[in-house]
Amino acid sequence: MTAWFESLGMMHGWAWFLATIIGILVIALPLMLAVAMIIYADRKIWAAMALRRGPNVVGPLGLLQSFADGLKVFLQETIIPSSSNKVLFLMAPIITFTVALIVWAVIPFQAGVLLANINVGLLYVLAASSLGVYGIILAGWASNSKYPFYSAIRAAAQMVSYEVSIGFVLISVVLWAGTFNLTGIVEAQRGVYGFGIFNGFGFNLLLFPMSVVFFISSLAETQRAPFDLTEAESELVAGYQTEYSSMSFALFWLGEYANVILMCALNAVLFWGGYLPPFDWAPLYAVPGIIWMLAKMSFFFFLFSWVKATVPRYRYDQLMRLGWKIFLPLSLIFVVLVSGFLMFTRFGVPA
Amino acid sequence: MIQAIAFYLFAAVVLISAAMTISARNPVHSVLWLILAFFNAAGLMVLVGAEFIAMLLVIVYVGAVAVLFLFVVMMLDIDFAELRAGFVKYFWIGFALALGLVAEIVFYAFGSVWTGSLQLAKPIAPVDPSVPNIQAIGELLYTRYLFVFEGAGLVLLVAMIGAIVLTHRQRKDARPQKISRQINRRAKDAIRNVDAPVGQGVEL
Numbered sequence: 001m002t003a004w005f006e007s008l009g010m011m012h013g014w015a016w017f018l019a020t021i022i023g024i025l026v027i028a029l030p031l032m033l034a035v036a037m038i039i040y041a042d043r044k045i046w047a048a049m050a051l052r053r054g055p056n057v058v059g060p061l062g063l064l065q066s067f068a069d070g071l072k073v074f075l076q077e078t079i080i081p082s083s084s085n086k087v088l089f090l091m092a093p094i095i096t097f098t099v100a101l102i103v104w105a106v107i108p109f110q111a112g113v114l115l116a117n118i119n120v121g122l123l124y125v126l127a128a129s130s131l132g133v134y135g136i137i138l139a140g141w142a143s144n145s146k147y148p149f150y151s152a153i154r155a156a157a158q159m160v161s162y163e164v165s166i167g168f169v170l171i172s173v174v175l176w177a178g179t180f181n182l183t184g185i186v187e188a189q190r191g192v193y194g195f196g197i198f199n200g201f202g203f204n205l206l207l208f209p210m211s212v213v214f215f216i217s218s219l220a221e222t223q224r225a226p227f228d229l230t231e232a233e234s235e236l237v238a239g240y241q242t243e244y245s246s247m248s249f250a251l252f253w254l255g256e257y258a259n260v261i262l263m264c265a266l267n268a269v270l271f272w273g274g275y276l277p278p279f280d281w282a283p284l285y286a287v288p289g290i291i292w293m294l295a296k297m298s299f300f301f302f303l304f305s306w307v308k309a310t311v312p313r314y315r316y317d318q319l320m321r322l323g324w325k326i327f328l329p330l331s332l333i334f335v336v337l338v339s340g341f342l343m344f345t346r347f348g349v350p351a
Numbered sequence: 352m353i354q355a356i357a358f359y360l361f362a363a364v365v366l367i368s369a370a371m372t373i374s375a376r377n378p379v380h381s382v383l384w385l386i387l388a389f390f391n392a393a394g395l396m397v398l399v400g401a402e403f404i405a406m407l408l409v410i411v412y413v414g415a416v417a418v419l420f421l422f423v424v425m426m427l428d429i430d431f432a433e434l435r436a437g438f439v440k441y442f443w444i445g446f447a448l449a450l451g452l453v454a455e456i457v458f459y460a461f462g463s464v465w466t467g468s469l470q471l472a473k474p475i476a477p478v479d480p481s482v483p484n485i486q487a488i489g490e491l492l493y494t495r496y497l498f499v500f501e502g503a504g505l506v507l508l509v510a511m512i513g514a515i516v517l518t519h520r521q522r523k524d525a526r527p528q529k530i531s532r533q534i535n536r537r538a539k540d541a542i543r544n545v546d547a548p549v550g551q552g553v554e555l
Binding site: 088124126127130131134149153157163179317318 | 352386410413415418528530
């Protein structure tokens with residue numbers, strides 16, 4: 001797109017700037033729409049699993065429910081507690097929301113369709129997702145109230161714990177793919193497993209357990225059930241969001257669901273072939289890659305919803321035990337196994 | 352042009368937030384300014400082409416170390432007046448230390464430029480730009496600097512074990528969860544169906 005603007009007679013710097021802004025909007029606006037629809041889908045899936053109808057009043061089949069909710073919070077008064085730390089109180093939802101959006105810059109939707117094709121794509125994802133915790137910690141602290149503060153402390157411990165095992169899972173993927181670039185990782189999954197039929201590291205027996213660990217850790221990282229201890233309503237009212245109202249509350253909500261969709265996308269990209277079709281069979285490549293990507297993301301979102309509808313919440317000590325005593329040693333062992341296997345098979349060969 | 356603007360922006364924010372880190376009254380604000388400084392330092396790293404170091408700075412320092420700082424500082428119950436009372440008492444010692452550090456920077460950096468042993472415009476080791484940063488660092492770390500690298504790993508391991516040994520204490524009054532017992536517990540171990548006779552209690 002930069003070249004197209006330059007052909008209109010713009011300077012390179014400005015053409016690049018304008019093209020990047022347009023690229024950001026093209027990703028962010030559909031993402032917001034997707035968040036609205038995914039909240040609706042979430043509620044419909046829970047309802048179906050609980051034999052209820054779910055939202056069905058606003059619009060045909062209740063499709064406009066999320067927009068009605070959005071309008072409602074938009075028209076509400078923003079209440080700022082008088083004893084809160086006002087600047088940080090207002091900054092916290094903005095941080096959550098921004099951090100949830102910036103990661104999308106490196107997610108490949110199709111071969112070559114992404115905002116920034118950087119060498120350290122996966123590290124960028126890790127860096128940005130580790131920032132997500134600040135929104136929650138600041139919200140909890142700045143509210144100057146007990147329940148949000150408990151929630152902030154829980155969030156800090158939980159996210160730091162699970163990031164460790166996520167890091168090791170990512171390392172094993174990177175070792176296999178030989179690159180940190182997300183497009184490179186997707187391309188490395190093309191037709192190498194099951195007699196060259198399947199696309200995806202998940203079909204690799206050494207990496208399949210890692211994909212399960214990553215899925216569960218991504219539930220913990222996004223604070224979805226069964227790991228939603230930060231907003232456990234039976235213990236902490238609404239956790240870190242307790243004091244928030246109106247748009248600042250909506251920003252948390254949007255950021256949280258944007259993170260959930262992001263984790264679905266990462267599951268698809270890292271283990272299940274991203275924009276590649278599941279089988280390496282020529283007619284399947286006629287379907288555009290973005291359709292496969294969205295189908296995989298929807299599938300993982302269904303899994304997220306399914307878990308939330310069926311699994312009871314963990315106790316906090318169980319959460320910590322799972323993170324530190326099970327996932328961390330498991331992923332560490334698999335890093336050793338994967339690198340050992342690669343040393344054995346690819347030694348002396350350029351990866 | 353854009354690079355120059357970005358450099359001055361990042362550098363200015365690093366300096367300002369570093370100054371705010373030590374002058375902010377609230378320790379939580381201090382940590383937040385520190386995080387902003389880390390972040391902009393990472394931006395500077397990206398500008399010089401060390402994107403791996405930049406990402407590592409964000410992941411390790413912003414994502415983990417500063418979270419734990421914040422975690423501790425938020426829970427501290429500090430009397431700020433008492434904290435600042437020591438400032439005047441230790442001012443001259445601190446000032447002397449700061450002066451020493453500034454003098455070191457001036458002597459080393461400017462001195463080596465003046466004598467010509469360091470040429471700022473020339474990169475130290477020309478690296479092929481097509482080689483990713485991570486690969487270049489990895490090749491150096493695992494060949495030329497292997498022993499230093501492993502030694503550093505060993506030092507970190509010793510530090511970790513030391514920290515655990517120092518803080519670990521066996522508590523006699525604690526009743527830890529026995530997870531295997533909880534998992535292996537079945538309904539038939541816990542539930543007993545009793546046909547309770549009318550008018551009498553049930554022996555439990």
